Amino acid sequence: MSPEVFSLSQTPITAHAFSADRKDIAVSLNSNDVQLYTRKGSDWTPTETLSEHDKLITSIDWAPVSNRIVTASQDRNAYVWTETTDAETGKLIWKPTLVLLRINRAATHVRWSPLENKFAVASGARAIAVCSFDEESNWWVAKHLKKPIRSTVLSVEWHPNNVLLAAGSADMKARVFSGYIKEVDERPAPSVWGSKLPFNTICGEYSSPAGGWVHAVGFSPSGDALAFASHDSSITIVYPGGPAIYTIRSPSLPLVTLAWTSEESIVAAGHDCKPLVYAGSEQGWQEVGTLDDSSSSRASEGSRSGFGSSSSVGRLKAGAFATFRDADSRGQSSLSGTATGLSDTKLNTIHQNTILSVRPYEVQGGYVTKVSTSAVDGTLVIWDTNEVSALAGKMGGVRI
Amino acid sequence: METSFRKIDIDKYDEDVLNDEDLYDADPRDPAMVLEEAKQRQVAVRSSLAKNDTAGALAVILDSPPYGPNTEQAKEITLSTLLTILNSTKTTEITPVIKSLSQDAQDTLMKYIYKGMAMPGWGDISGSVLLGWHEKLTEVTGVGSIVRAMTDRRIV
Known part of the structure; x- marks a missing residue:
């Protein structure tokens, strides 16, 4: 099946998140508002606009089970949006709850934890705010992970055990922290990352190979491996149990986002405007191809x-x-x-500009069978992860 | 070489300032040792070149190059040694030589090519040679190597 392509806007799509049933999507069209769309056949129709932030929204995440949206913005705030019935009109509306982030720089990235009782907000204040709900005051409170972060945190990702948190930062490091909050968490079982995990324990710290900002981090589905992509055009996969670290230096432009599709494969994308597929195991990793089959008709367009x-x-x-x-x-x-x-x-790729986000779209039997990407060209694309075409012979296009 | 674009030190007003040195792992060797090593390599490269072993000479000079503060002299020696290698290589040999290098060495070579082009005055002497190597190197490594030369704070 060829990828589904939706052109949502003329502006960049800064972030996107699907609802659990994949019938709705929340996007930030490079603005202060969250735009919600509903799928009607092969089209997306705008439904609601969530306005509360007063600066650019940098990241959105939609909790699949509790159906809450969390947004992070450059205005240093985060909001949790809950769908409730309006008392006066009886309509369903999205109601914002402010999060007390206590950061003095932009919030850059936000992700719900797997159990959806916490979320982590990365920020330019050299800190990650781990937020949990305070029943008494009816708001979200944050605890800060600060040490030893030396610069802006660009991405966060939760471990499946709901406690560990991976973070990629502009100080050229990817780190694994404990985000254990005793009010909401049970003691986690020991894993390859460690056994005693009080808040702010550093379970791993890894440098990017040639000093690039770490743009994206991700745990494998089991949580036993970590991958990160950095601005030195490389992707690194870490097995702390081994310990084994595999770095793939790419011949093309840097990757800025990644998603694990199984225990042995990763889809990553970035400035080259096409999603690349990496595959491997604890024995080694390599690039296997791209989801964007550029040899199709588009290639003839120049x-x-x-x-x-x-x-x-x-x-x-x-x-x-x-x-x-x-x-x-x-x-x-x-x-x-x-x-x-x-x-x-016109580029001979589907996306015509940098891909900013790649996220799992459809999971079958533990494997991510489809991923969605959104890019600076305002396009949203849903890809079949089994449609990998080899890069061989097309590298001429990649390497200048 | 003066590379900072900002001439006023605004960092002294910042308590939590991030220094350049915090952004990379320091060279474990001390500056005197690095200088000594650079000189030894210069000799090793000359003997390799005498035997027409360009690939060997490049591998020697590109292995763990000097970086970081207080190693200006070692950096200069390494660059000029490298340039003698580049200058004495036949055009037809360049691509096979580059392909024989490790990925690390290729990335380091790219850094030196850019450094060579950035040095005031040096471009007049070896500009065309550097551009020739740059072209061949990019064919082998792709733009990825240029990106890495730009991002790496371990400046040679």
């Missing part, structure tokens, strides 16, 4: 100007080089609407 098909670096007589040469010597602009000029700027 390639990225100056990058695509030219096999020789430095001799970019086509594309960008030709564009500038024409503009310079003949005063021709490719913007004048010629067919070639237009097709030149």
Whole structure:
């Protein structure tokens, strides 16, 4: 089955989250509002707008069981949205609850814990706020993970045991913390990450191989392995039990988001605008291909100007080089609407700009069979994770 | 080399300042040792080059290069040694030599190519050679290697 492509907006999709039944989606269209859509056949129709934040919403997560949405924003706040019946009109509305984050910089990323009784908010204040509900005061309170974070935390992800938390940070480190809160958590069983886990225990700290910001982190479904992607165009998989660490240096642009699809495979995406698939085990990891089969019809529409098909670096007589040469010597602009000029700027990938988020969409028998991606081009795509096509022969397009 | 874009020290007003040194693991070798090593390598590279072993010479010079503070002299020696290798390699040999290097060495080579191009005045002498190597290296490693040369704080 070919990927389902939905063009939601002309603006970037900063974050997206599906409801449990996958019939609704919450997105941040690079704005202060959360936009909700409902699926009608092969289309998404806007339903509600959740407005409370007064700066850009950076991250959204939708708890599947308790049906609550949590949003994080650059206004240093997070809100938990609950669907309740309005007393006056009898309609269902989303009601916000403020979270006392106590951070003095932007909130960058938010994720519900597996049991949905906690969530973690990453922030630019060199801290992660682990939030739990305070029944007495009827609001969410935060406890801060601070040490030894030295810079902005860019992503957080929960371990399946509801206690451990992985965080990727701009200080070039991926870390595993304990987010144990005694009011809500039971004592976790010992795992490969450790046995005694009071709050803020550091269970692992891993550097990116060539000093790149760690953009994305993720635990494998069992929780026994950690993967992180960093801005030095690499993805690293860590087995603390081994201990074994595998780093794959990619020949292309950096990855900014990843999702485990099984214990042995990862889908990751980023500035190259197409989801890549990595596979391996405790014995080693490698890149196996992409979900974006660029050899299909789109390939004939032309390639990225100056990058695509030219096999020789430095001799970019086509594309960008030709564009500038024409503009310079003949005063021709490719913007004048010629067919070639237009097709030149189209990438031979489905997404036309950086993919910002990849998330599991459909799970069958413990395997993620479909993933969803949202990107700067305002497009949402749902991919079949079994449709992996080899990159061989197409690398020419990737490596400038 | 002066690379900082900000000339006023605003960090002294920040109690919790993040220094460059906090962002990478320090070199375990002390500066004197690094300098000594750089000089030894210079000799080793000359003897490799005399035997026409370009790949061997590159592997020697690109292994654990000097980085971090107080190693300016060692960095300079390493760069000039590397440039003698690059200058003395035939164009047809470049790609096979690059392919014989480890991924680490390829990434380090990219760092030195950029450093060579950034040094004031050096571009006039070896600019075309550096550009030639840059082209061949990018064909082998992809843009990933350029990204790593830009992000890595262990500046050579």
